[in-house]
Amino acid sequence: MRRFSIAVLPGDGIGPEVTAEALKVLRATAELFGHQVEAREYAVGAAGVAESGDALPPRTRDAVTEADAVLLGAVGDPALAAAEGNCRPEAGLLALRKLLGVYANLRPVAVHPALAHASPLRPERLEGVDLLIVRELTGGLYYGEPRSLGRDSAVNTLRYTVPEIERVARVAFRAAAERRGAVTSVDKANVLEVSQLWRETVARIGAEEFPEVALEHLYVDFAAMRLVADPARIDVLLTENLFGDILSDEAAVLCGSLGLLPSASIGDGSGLFEPVHGSAPDIAGRGVANPIGAIASAALLLRYGLRLPEAAAVVDRAVAAVLAAGVRSADIARAGEPTATTREIGDEVARRVLGGQPAEPALRGR
Numbered sequence: 001m002r003r004f005s006i007a008v009l010p011g012d013g014i015g016p017e018v019t020a021e022a023l024k025v026l027r028a029t030a031e032l033f034g035h036q037v038e039a040r041e042y043a044v045g046a047a048g049v050a051e052s053g054d055a056l057p058p059r060t061r062d063a064v065t066e067a068d069a070v071l072l073g074a075v076g077d078p079a080l081a082a083a084e085g086n087c088r089p090e091a092g093l094l095a096l097r098k099l100l101g102v103y104a105n106l107r108p109v110a111v112h113p114a115l116a117h118a119s120p121l122r123p124e125r126l127e128g129v130d131l132l133i134v135r136e137l138t139g140g141l142y143y144g145e146p147r148s149l150g151r152d153s154a155v156n157t158l159r160y161t162v163p164e165i166e167r168v169a170r171v172a173f174r175a176a177a178e179r180r181g182a183v184t185s186v187d188k189a190n191v192l193e194v195s196q197l198w199r200e201t202v203a204r205i206g207a208e209e210f211p212e213v214a215l216e217h218l219y220v221d222f223a224a225m226r227l228v229a230d231p232a233r234i235d236v237l238l239t240e241n242l243f244g245d246i247l248s249d250e251a252a253v254l255c256g257s258l259g260l261l262p263s264a265s266i267g268d269g270s271g272l273f274e275p276v277h278g279s280a281p282d283i284a285g286r287g288v289a290n291p292i293g294a295i296a297s298a299a300l301l302l303r304y305g306l307r308l309p310e311a312a313a314v315v316d317r318a319v320a321a322v323l324a325a326g327v328r329s330a331d332i333a334r335a336g337e338p339t340a341t342t343r344e345i346g347d348e349v350a351r352r353v354l355g356g357q358p359a360e361p362a363l364r365g366r
């Protein structure tokens with residue numbers, strides 16, 4: 001029997017609700033495949049500040065480095081938005097990414113046929129959309145020094161080294177080689193020196209190591225337009241930290257809701273798996289959050305974190321079946337369509353993972 005240890009960091013807002021469902025699905029998968037999953041919960045974000053005055057408490061630090069993989073909900077609390085240093089929830093997430101060394105953030109965006117209505121884009125624009133954003137995650141403006149906030153001026157630093165660009169580029173090229181064989185690298189090389197280095201380095205890695213993968217370079221402003229004007233043309237979109245943050249929220253519009261999007265952050269050690277959405281304090285605790293982003297992140301945890309592609313495929317199929325059956329959280333329901341709670345959706349996915357019964361008619365939309 002294979003045993004895995006998973007550090008679960010529910011975090012803030014809707015984080016605990018959606019992680020509970022993701023964990024439920026992970027346990028169902030473990031049952032199906034006869035794996036033993038040991039999952040323990042640790043605080044991060046505002047929950048960490050409450051526990052120990054630190055958005056990434058020492059206990060959590062120790063646990064994540066020991067675990068085979070880390071499953072995270074969301075961080076963020078409006079009450080702490082102006083907090084400083086380690087008391088800002090977001091600082092805990094950034095410290096966690098740095099600690100784990102997860103330099104590549106994978107954000108797959110595919111459009112589920114049953115949900116085309118949920119996107120504001122015309123359905124014909126969405127046909128064939130299946131893209132992967134590879135976002136550099138531990139460098140750039142998020143981490144650059146010096147940084148400071150003064151009364152009359154503030155400073156952030158954009159710096160990338162060649163090895164930082166090379167390693168994330170390799171992740172993107174490798175992914176493209178297993179997909180449709182095309183990388184779109186996004187930068188602002190018409191203005192920024194860092195982008196010129198980015199472009200040069202990505203081009204060299206592509207030519208030397210992945211000659212079979214097609215490479216194009218786009219400026220970030222044009223890429224933002226391409227993402228909504230002709231998204232089906234993009235296979236793998238490779239970009240730096242801040243551009244990737246912005247473009248991935250934009251890409252969420254394609255699939256209909258930010259609540260559907262998962263992410264995998266990988267590096268040299270254990271991976272970090274979290275939905276793309278935030279803590280959504282406005283709907284927290286009401287059981288209406290969409291758990292699919294978190295559940296799909298659990299599937300990525302199985303695929304990239306534990307290297308169990310078959311188990312991951314079972315979860316992906318269960319999610320697709322639940323959506324096809326018309327089970328809808330509020331963010332993706334049509335007007336007047338019945339909605340399912342966070343827990344009901346998790347139950348439906350877990351049941352299908354175990355090969356159970358189809359959705360209850362009461363949970364099924366029209």
Ligand code: IPM
Nearest residue numbers: 075076090093094245276278
């Ligand atoms: C994300 C989030 C984070 C980021 C925030 C919460 C720090 O927006 O994962 O996309 O900007 O990376």
Ligand code: MN
Nearest residue numbers: 245246249276
């Ligand atoms: Mn973001």
